[in-house]
Amino acid sequence: MVQGASPARTPTENWKKSNSKETRFWPKQGCTLRDRSGHQEQSSGIRGLIDLLIQRGVTDFIVSPGSRSTPLVMASLERAELKLHAVADERAAAFYALGLRQGGRRPGLIATSGSAPCHWHPALAEAAASQLDLILLSADRPVDLRERGAPQTIDQRNLFAPQIDAFFEFHAKHGEPELVRLSHFLSQTPKTQSIHLNVPLAKPLALDDGPPPKVDLIPEPEQASGEMQTRQELDGPGLVLAGSRAHREDCADRLATFLQSTGSTLLAESASGLRHHPGLQGFQELTPPQTTPAWVLRMGHWPTATPWRNALIQWSDAGVPIIGIGPEAQKNPLQKDAPFLPGSIRSQLATLCAPSSELHTYLGPTRSINRRLPPEDRLLETLANCLEPDSILVLGNSLSVRRFDEAVRPGHGPEQVYCNRGVCGIDGQLAFTAGLAKAMGRRTTCLLGDVSLFHDLNSLQLLRESSVPVQVVVLNNGGGRIFDHLPATSTMSPADHRRFFQTPQQLDHHAIARLFQLPYLCVKPGESDGLKRWFETQKNTSLIELDFTAQ
Ligand SMILES: Cc1ncc(C[n+]2csc(CCOP(=O)(O)OP(=O)(O)O)c2C)c(N)n1
The missing domain is CATH 3.40.50.970 (Thiamin diphosphate (ThDP)-binding fold, Pyr/PP domains)
Known part of the structure; x- marks a missing residue:
């Protein structure tokens, strides 16, 4: 090699040198990808x-x-x-x-x-x-x-x-x-x-010095509110059904007045945000009434509980008007041309009233609410009572939300309950909880199934790093047990049912907690004492396993 001359390059080095990632793909005519002028x-x-x-x-x-x-x-x-x-x-x-x-x-x-x-x-x-x-x-x-x-x-x-x-x-x-x-x-x-x-974006993937050009955002044109303001009379006492996200705007006081004046009953899911409101408790039931209501006013997402959905089908077949109200109003899988009142629930409630000012009585104050609970549901109620009323609760889809709604009576547990009922996915529930906890800055609990936890396992890392403590409560019932209720279950082999539907992961939750360096507690039905102490003393994000596998 001649002194001072650059060392000879191998063919590969030559190729590498002349073929930086972006020049290997020849640009179409009239443009140069290596042009840095832009x-x-x-x-x-x-x-x-x-x-x-x-x-x-x-x-x-x-x-x-x-x-x-x-x-x-x-x-x-x-x-x-x-x-x-x-x-x-x-x-x-x-x-x-x-x-x-x-x-x-x-x-x-x-x-x-x-x-x-x-x-x-x-x-x-x-x-x-x-x-x-x-x-x-x-x-x-x-x-x-x-x-x-x-x-x-x-x-x-x-x-x-x-x-x-x-x-x-x-x-x-x-x-x-x-x-x-x-x-x-x-x-x-x-x-x-x-x-x-x-x-x-073209290379170099960095920023030059210099301020941004100042371009102002053009304001959005004013939207007409389009809300119906005519007074609407509802004949006879009916039923208000509040699914998740019904309480996106503060409508509880208006709803209480409306229920009172029309003599109607409220069925509210936890994630509706209305269940625990003190002014609404006297109007609530947890199971649909035996009597057919004169009308149903439905707000928030379509209900989760099977008995509620079945009742809606039955009433719809009987010709009961199912009126949607609020932003989700138009969605009604049962009646294509069902009446609906879009816009804000608050203002629409103000337009609805009973024909006379006389007070109606329908089902009277709560009855289905005071009933005996099986041990697992008692554990869920104990869990709800461990949570501070102003903390946040996220309910996972599948059985978590259903069982919690059935087990926990109005007035127990946090007022603010969230559940992703839009498309009811079991995915991303821990990541969603981490974001919500961050935004709200309040102690947060997420109750979800064991398959759902597995589905979003890597988000335990987000929770470990969370500045707000999040208690992850896994309802471990040995797989996706919602599929036990599939109509086809009786016609397939138990092995196929387990393999293709329940998909039990058989993971050691204690080991999962260790992997993410989280404190861990295991609780079985009937042994709930430790749970209360845990919630009182735990200052960090932790993993709590409700072990229902023996049930
Ligand atoms: C992303 C996604 N995949 C699949 C489903 C279908 N799915 C509904 S429930 C469920 C099983 C959930 O199991 P687990 O979290 O253990 O809850 P459990 O049924 O025991 O309450 C599945 C797979 C879904 N809803 N979302």
Whole structure:
């Protein structure tokens, strides 16, 4: 080798040198991917994008790691008014964001290109069904790399249709004109809608110095309220059925007046937020009345409990009007053209009244509420009584929410109970709880099944890191026991039933707790003394196993 000359490169080194990741895929004619002249524009475009989102009200970003998204993260880090959270798994990140949104914050998600944003989909399905909005920022490879076999590159446009209608591809390198285009788009998209912004980014994946261009957010046009204000008379005493999320707005006092004046009865799920309200307790039942009501007023999500749903079917067949009220009003799987009163529950309740001012009596004060409970349900009631009334409770789907609703009477347990009943997934429940606990800043408990825990196991890490203690209570009944009630159960072999439906994981929950360095308690029905002490003394996130496997 000649002194001073650069060492000879091997063919592989030569290839590597001349084929940096982005030049290996030859750009289509007329564009150069290595052109750095657009870098300054890209940087200011990204800063302007984050600025517009802050103007729209975004408070937090949940960041999952990746290189393509670097400029988005860096621009967010520059803004002191934003809170950034790191969640490695994108599916958990999206459920965490959903929890934050449920708790009143306005979060956005940031992920890299390829399969990463695809993992947001389950949480978006729940968000859409529960009318919660999220902002999604997916970084993308430059547009010219699409459909050319480039690594980590898929078509990310409209990835989430039909869950989200609002999609915008933001070309940061076009700088200010692109920001003006985005501002128009945002003004046309109501804040209640989730938005997916796909952001193709070229190398270098960093930010140049320089302030963002100042583009103002164009205000949304005023929406007509469209609420019906005519007074509506409801003949005869009826029934109000409150599913989860019925109490999104403070409607309890209006509802109490309405129940009183119409002589009606209330069936309220825990996650309706109405069950524990002191003014409503005298009107409540836990099981549907034997008498057919003259009408049913339904608010929040469609009910979870099978007896309630069966009663609705029976009444619907008998021609009882099932009137939807509030944001979820229009959804009625039984009656396609069922009457509904959209808009706010509070204002709609004010329009409803009985024909005369005379007080009606229907079922009278609570009866089905005072009954003997089996040992497992008593343990759930003990659990409810261990929880402070102003703490937060998240109920997992499947039997957790059903059993809790059946076992725990009005007035017991926390007032604020949440459950993802939009699409009833067993996924992401711990991540959702972590986000909600963070947003609310209050002690939080999550009760969920053993398969549900397994499904979101990695989110125990989020809970371990949570600044607010979260008690994870796993109702371990040896698999997905809701499937014991499948009509086909009697026609298949027990082995097939276990393998394809119950899917018992047979995991050692104590070992799981150790893996995530969480304190652990195991409680069996009839041995609930330790539970109360645990809740009184436990200051950290912990895992509590309710061991129902012997039942
Ligand atoms: C993401 C998702 N996958 C599958 C289902 C169908 N599913 C409903 S309940 C259930 C079993 C849940 O088991 P577990 O959490 O142990 O609760 P249990 O039925 O014992 O109450 C399954 C798989 C679902 N709802 N969501």
